[in-house]
Amino acid sequence: MVFFTTKFAAISMYARWAYLWPCMGRVINNVCSMLVTAPAVAIISSQNVLAAVSVVLVLFVGIAISLLGQFGQDGEGEATHGGLALATDDLGVSCEPGQADTVPLEAPELSFDDRLDGFVAAFGLTKRERDVLEALVVSDDSVQDVAAALFLSRSTLYRHIASINKKTGASSRVALINFFWSWIPQD
Structure with a gap:
């Protein structure tokens, strides 16, 4: 849930309704849990050890690949910002960098x-x-x-x-x- 929440919080700065997206991590987590529960119960109740080990290995490899992909994107910090276009805010004002009256993405250093x-x-x-x-x-x-x-x-x-x-x-x-x-x- 933390993984999804932090990813959606990072995406929220590019989204039209930024206040909606940080909560989407919990939604995605719950949907994934519902989708995984029935097959997991079926595999466990079948007592087929080979099927259970196979599923665990596939999930492990999938998680490892997705995490390695995330670490690769954060190398210089540009890939996380470069691939997504900044959206307009709720008032229709564009948030593209380079406009004179937009707020910079980085906050000034304050205590x-x-x-x-x-x-x-x-x-x-x-x-x-x-x-x-x-x-x-x-x-x-x-x-x-x-x-x-x-x-x-x-x-x-x-x-x-x-x-x-x-x-x-x-x-x-x-x-x-x-x-x-x-x-x-x-x-």
């Missing part, structure tokens, strides 16, 4: 605290929403662990996240975190 303070100021987040956002973007803990660390109930944490999403226009926690790290402060 985390400066980025967080700028983001909070730009979107009018409260102090508690700032704490929630900081906890979300710096940790990979579960929602329950984040809520416990902030001394909040899980439902209160979800309300804060929903409020932040509403203020920033994000559609999910994943989209919010991606938006935070890709956000470029306007001077």
Whole structure:
């Protein structure tokens, strides 16, 4: 799921609805799981060891080839950007590099605290929403662990996240975190 999510997050900068694509990793993972479950159960229940070993080897080789292909693309960093055309954003503005009024793909180097303070100021987040956002973007803990660390109930944490999403226009926690790290402060 992490593999698919990171790949779709990388693709999202080229997509028309960038907030939709990071969640597609989970969708693809679930679809693949559904497609693999029935054949896997059939092979296991048949107790045919040769068929089971053959399927495992084919899957292993397929995964190895796909991973090697991914490592080969990231050699100079250009293959990941060069093969895809940048899409227009939701307002129909083209995001092609070379246009004078487009935002560069790389964010200026900011310290985390400066980025967080700028983001909070730009979107009018409260102090508690700032704490929630900081906890979300710096940790990979579960929602329950984040809520416990902030001394909040899980439902209160979800309300804060929903409020932040509403203020920033994000559609999910994943989209919010991606938006935070890709956000470029306007001077």
